[in-house]
Amino acid sequence: MDFAFSEEQEMLRASARELMNDRYPPERVAAIADGGGFDREEWPAIAGLGWIGISVPEEQGGAGLGFLEELVIVEELGRALYPGPFLSTVVLGLEALRLGRAEELISDILSGKRIATVGWAGEDGRFDVDPAPKVSWDDERLSGVKLFVPDIGVSDLLVIVGGTAQGAGLWTVDRDAEGVTWRELPTVDGTRRQGEVTLREARATALHIDGPASLERLRDRALAALAAEAVGLGSRAIELALDHTRTREQFGKPIGAFQAVAHQLAQAFLEVETARSLCYWAGWAVAEGTPEASTAAAAAKARAAEAAVAACERAIQTHGGIGFTWEHPLHRYYKRALGIAATFGWGDSLRARVAADLLDPP
Amino acid sequence: MNIVVLVKYIPNPEGTPEMGPDHRLKREGVEGALDPGDEHSVEAALQLAGSDGEVTLVTMGPEAAVGALRRGLSMGGHKGVHVLDDSLKGADVLVTARVLAAVVKRQAGFDLVLAGVESTDGYTGTLPMAVAELLDLPNVTFARKVEVADGTLKVERQTEAGYDEVECPLPAVVTVTAGANEPRYPTLKGIMQAKQKPMDTLSVSDLGLSAEDVKATQEVMGLEPVAAKEAGEVIEDPEEAPGRVVEFLTKAKVI
Structure with a gap:
C-alpha cells in the first residue's frame, strides 16, 4: 500500500x-x-x-x-x-x-465574493455537536451569543451553530444585519483574530441539517485541519531552531553540537512527526467518511496542538534571547499554536473522547 | 498563435549550487525548479496565445527536467517536449542550441519562439541568439513588452537608457525580461491537468542529429572559488586623504 x-x-x-x-x-x-x-x-x-x-x-x-x-x-x-x-x-x-x-x-x-465564518461556541466556550439550548429561534429571528468566532472582521456571512429546545440547528445571518453586534476579542493570536457575536432577534435563515451527524462532520473537518496547521507550524518552528543552532556558535562550536540543545530538538521533531502521522490518518478518515473519522480527528488535533506548542517552546528556548524578541517570528508561531490548542476542545477533553471511543467503539 | 517557449530546469534557485567532479553544476539528484526567468517567457506566451493559440514548452535536460515542463503546463501551456539523452550531458551552448533548434523545426506552423534572457544557473545569455541563427530567424532581445499586430511583432526592447521600439516579421526568436510581466501561479485546475497534457520525450537520434552534432567542443578544465574581497585601505588623516584619493583614482585611470 x-x-x-x-x-x-x-x-x-x-x-x-x-x-x-x-x-x-x-x-x-x-x-x-x-x-x-x-x-x-x-x-x-x-x-x-x-x-x-x-x-x-x-x-x-x-x-x-x-x-x-x-x-x-x-x-x-x-x-x-x-x-x-x-x-x-x-x-x-x-x-x-x-x-x-x-x-x-x-x-x-x-467565487470569493463572500467570506463566511462559523459561530459555534457559546458563552460556555464549548464546541459540542449537541449544543446546549442556548439560542432562541422564533419567527425567523435568532438570538444568542457566540464566542471565538474566527476571522469575524473580514467575514460578511455568519453560519451559526447552536442548540434550541428542538435540538441542534444551523442558521445563516448577515454579519451586518440588524440585531447583530460583533467585536474582535483581545485573543493571543493576532494572525487569526477571533470575535464575539451577539444576536438579538436577528433575521436569519435556518438550514436543514441531519442533526448532530452533520455537526460531527463539520467538527471533524475542523479538528483535522487544525491538526494540519499545527503540524505545519510546528515543523517550521523546528526548522527555524535548526537554522539557528547550525550557525550560532558557543565554546567554538555550533550550539546544535551540544546534547542539551540537540536532544530538545530531536524530541520536538519526534512529537511533530508522530502528530503528522495522526493528522494524515485523520485527513484520510474524514475524506473517506470512515467510522473512525471522529476518533482520528480528535487524536490528531490533541497530539498536534500540544506537539506544536512544545516545539515552539523548545525553539524559543534554543534561540536564547533573540527568541524572546517581538521582531523574531517565533512568538507568532507560539501564539498560533496556543490558539489551535484552545479551540475546538483542549487536548484532555479530546483524549477523553478518544478513550471513550476506543473502550466503547461507536 | 502558436508559440514555442524554451525552458530550463535548474537546481533550486534558492539553494547553494553544488559542483560535480567534472567541475560542472550537479543537476541530477538535487532539488530543482523551472528557471524563474523562464516563468516570464511562459507568461508572455500564454498572454499572446490567448484562448485559441497553442503554447509548446521545450526543454533539454535530465529526467527531472520534466518538472520544468510540468510547471509550465500547470501555468497553462498546452504541450511539452523533453529532449532526454545521455549523450547530451555536459552539452555546451552550441550543442544545446542545435538540439533546441531541431525541436523547434519540428513544430509545424510556429509563429514565435520565446526564451528567458539568460538562465539563472549558467548565465551565458547566448542560447536564444544561437537558436535564432540556426533557424535563420530574426532575434529580438530584452523584451519588456511583446505584442503581435497584423502579423508583425512589436517589442519594447529594454536598454540602459530606456527602451527601443522594435518591429520585426514573424516568426522570430524573442528573449523576455523579468520586467515584462508578473507570472501567474498555477491554479488548482492547472496543476491537476498538467499531467494529462501531451508530452513528447525525444532522443538525439529522434531529432535527426548525429553524435558529431551534439559533441561538446568545450571542456571545463578546473574550478576555483572567487578570491575573497580584500579589506579596503582606510586613511584617517584628513590632510593626507584627498591626495591619496586622487592618486588612487589616477592610477585606476578614472581621472
Whole structure:
C-alpha cells in the first residue's frame, strides 16, 4: 500500500508554499497581525487559484478533489501562519453551507465574493455537536451569543451553530444585519483574530441539517485541519531552531553540537512527526467518511496542538534571547499554536473522547 | 498563435549550487525548479496565445527536467517536449542550441519562439541568439513588452537608457525580461491537468542529429572559488586623504 502523497498533491503543496513565501513572508504576516488585519481584497486571488472549492465536487463548481488535498494546503498555510480566512470560510463555512444545501451562498463563497465564518461556541466556550439550548429561534429571528468566532472582521456571512429546545440547528445571518453586534476579542493570536457575536432577534435563515451527524462532520473537518496547521507550524518552528543552532556558535562550536540543545530538538521533531502521522490518518478518515473519522480527528488535533506548542517552546528556548524578541517570528508561531490548542476542545477533553471511543467503539 | 517557449530546469534557485567532479553544476539528484526567468517567457506566451493559440514548452535536460515542463503546463501551456539523452550531458551552448533548434523545426506552423534572457544557473545569455541563427530567424532581445499586430511583432526592447521600439516579421526568436510581466501561479485546475497534457520525450537520434552534432567542443578544465574581497585601505588623516584619493583614482585611470 502506498501511503505517500501523489505527484499532484506534492505539486499542490509546492505551489501553496511558493505562494506563501512570495505573498506572505514573516514580515508581511507580522504587519498584518500587528496592523489592521487581513485585507479582504486579497481573498479573490485565492478563489482564482481554485483553492476555495478544492474539496467541492466539480458539478457543484469546485475542483472535485478531496479533503486530503485541502489538508495539504492547510498544512502549508499553517507553516506560513497565513492570516486569511481559510479555516473559517473553506474548512468550516463552506462545508456548513454544503451540509445545509444553501446553493446560492455556496456559489458566492466559491467565487470569493463572500467570506463566511462559523459561530459555534457559546458563552460556555464549548464546541459540542449537541449544543446546549442556548439560542432562541422564533419567527425567523435568532438570538444568542457566540464566542471565538474566527476571522469575524473580514467575514460578511455568519453560519451559526447552536442548540434550541428542538435540538441542534444551523442558521445563516448577515454579519451586518440588524440585531447583530460583533467585536474582535483581545485573543493571543493576532494572525487569526477571533470575535464575539451577539444576536438579538436577528433575521436569519435556518438550514436543514441531519442533526448532530452533520455537526460531527463539520467538527471533524475542523479538528483535522487544525491538526494540519499545527503540524505545519510546528515543523517550521523546528526548522527555524535548526537554522539557528547550525550557525550560532558557543565554546567554538555550533550550539546544535551540544546534547542539551540537540536532544530538545530531536524530541520536538519526534512529537511533530508522530502528530503528522495522526493528522494524515485523520485527513484520510474524514475524506473517506470512515467510522473512525471522529476518533482520528480528535487524536490528531490533541497530539498536534500540544506537539506544536512544545516545539515552539523548545525553539524559543534554543534561540536564547533573540527568541524572546517581538521582531523574531517565533512568538507568532507560539501564539498560533496556543490558539489551535484552545479551540475546538483542549487536548484532555479530546483524549477523553478518544478513550471513550476506543473502550466503547461507536 | 502558436508559440514555442524554451525552458530550463535548474537546481533550486534558492539553494547553494553544488559542483560535480567534472567541475560542472550537479543537476541530477538535487532539488530543482523551472528557471524563474523562464516563468516570464511562459507568461508572455500564454498572454499572446490567448484562448485559441497553442503554447509548446521545450526543454533539454535530465529526467527531472520534466518538472520544468510540468510547471509550465500547470501555468497553462498546452504541450511539452523533453529532449532526454545521455549523450547530451555536459552539452555546451552550441550543442544545446542545435538540439533546441531541431525541436523547434519540428513544430509545424510556429509563429514565435520565446526564451528567458539568460538562465539563472549558467548565465551565458547566448542560447536564444544561437537558436535564432540556426533557424535563420530574426532575434529580438530584452523584451519588456511583446505584442503581435497584423502579423508583425512589436517589442519594447529594454536598454540602459530606456527602451527601443522594435518591429520585426514573424516568426522570430524573442528573449523576455523579468520586467515584462508578473507570472501567474498555477491554479488548482492547472496543476491537476498538467499531467494529462501531451508530452513528447525525444532522443538525439529522434531529432535527426548525429553524435558529431551534439559533441561538446568545450571542456571545463578546473574550478576555483572567487578570491575573497580584500579589506579596503582606510586613511584617517584628513590632510593626507584627498591626495591619496586622487592618486588612487589616477592610477585606476578614472581621472
